[in-house]
Amino acid sequence: MSFSFFKPSRAKPSPPELSRALKESFLALDAKAVVEVKALEKALEDVDKSFFAMRQMLCGDGEIEAIPEQVLQLAQEICKEDTISLFVHKLPMLGWEARKDLAHCWGILLRQTVGSSYCCVDYIENHSELLDFLVVCYNNKDVALTCGNLLRECIKYPVLAKYVLESTSFELFFKYVELPSFDIASDALATFKDLLTKHPTEVSQFLKVHYEQFFGLYEKLLTSTNYVTRRQSLKLLSEFLLETPNTQVMKRFILEAQYLKVMMGLLKDPSKNIQISAFHIFKVFVANPNKPSEIIAILAKNHDKLLMLLDNLPTSKGGEDEELEEERDLVIREIEKLSHLPIAS
Structure with a gap:
């Protein structure tokens, strides 16, 4: 022509x-x-x-x-x-x-x-394979950033975001956020974040159905050897887990001893930013009035180490972050109470 x-x-x-x-x-x-x-x-x-x-x-x-x-x-x-x-x-x-x-x-x-x-x-x-194709294109370094741009535009619409969340290709994002190319990994993380935060109702439904599979994969990000991955995934976890539509998901999460142990490990991270982010999730485990016996036992058994970590929790200069300090003190008091409870052998 x-x-x-x-x-x-x-x-x-x-x-x-x-x-x-x-x-x-x-x-x-x-x-x-x-x-x-x-x-x-x-x-x-x-x-x-x-x-x-x-x-x-x-x-x-x-x-x-x-x-x-x-x-x-x-x-x-x-x-x-x-x-x-x-x-x-x-x-x-x-x-x-x-x-x-x-x-x-x-x-x-x-x-x-x-x-x-x-x-x-x-x-x-009606041609959802196009979304799968765009996700897979993160493997192509020449077009990865363009694909990310197109995907994030699609994700603005609940029906398209829901498809990507529920597709088999969604699991690829757990690999993409740790790609060796910083630019592509960062772009994939931006898309991953949009998928988990743009439409809370759809995300909540997805997490309820795919809870074990999703958090099993997410735990690997939280314990990654890559500092950026640990920090960004922990920050993102706080953002979507504490959303009101995800209340039921959060209640289930804080009953799981394995995730309490992950947060305890992150409280020891060399990064102050990671320590603080981990504390904001750890405190929910401690504040839960319906803690299962396994959670209570872990907190009581490790109370000395936890109190030391909390005492050393970094706060802003001059104690400006009064809210963080107050929350830390409340958590310390709760753990001290638990330390006096008998621990089942």
Whole structure:
């Protein structure tokens, strides 16, 4: 297909024309001719041109603002022609400019509505393999950051976040957050965090059903040899575990002796930040009025070591953090009470 309509002398393409151009430029990447270097370069150049035109239609060109009716029509056409699937599946083949334009346009496309329905979100919901593909693309260092960007836009919508949480590919995030590339690991952690915090109701339902499997994997992050992993996963745990919809999950968590031991171990961490974060979860175990006998026994048996750790718990300079000090004192008093209880042999 000729891209003559991209020339300034010609009128700009209509949404249906641009949608066809986008699709044809992607399909050209599948043509047998692309085995030749020059043919591949030409095909990628056409993709770049069509993406640039899409960005102009969706965002304006600096002089003329985007026309909402055209933006919506283009989103509908892209879904109708299955071009949105090509955006995702061909992502590893795209050049830097095309990936940048796609990331810029993706959120705009997802926000387009007809009545109460998001047309592109509905499309992705019905083609959920696209979400799995984006998750797996974290393994491709060239496109990992773009995939993360697209995923986080998808996760803004509860129905798509729920799918990722419940998919088999979700477990990959426990590996991704410890990838050797700091940038990719950090990006994966940002996506992981959004999955566990953006939609508390959906997260709560997920955790209730997958409690043992999820926390079994999460414990490995909390005890990782990587400082950043330990710190960030502990901080994230506090964020989603203490959410009101997760009250039942938290109540179950603080009955588990193995997780109490994990928090006790983190209280000994060389990092002051980790010690404080661990304390904020540890205190819930101690404050629980319905502590099971196993929890009581562990706290009583280790009371000397725990009191020493709590006495040395770092607080802000000059005792500015009065709330932390008050909570620490309350926990100390509770542990002292438990130390006088007989411990079952």
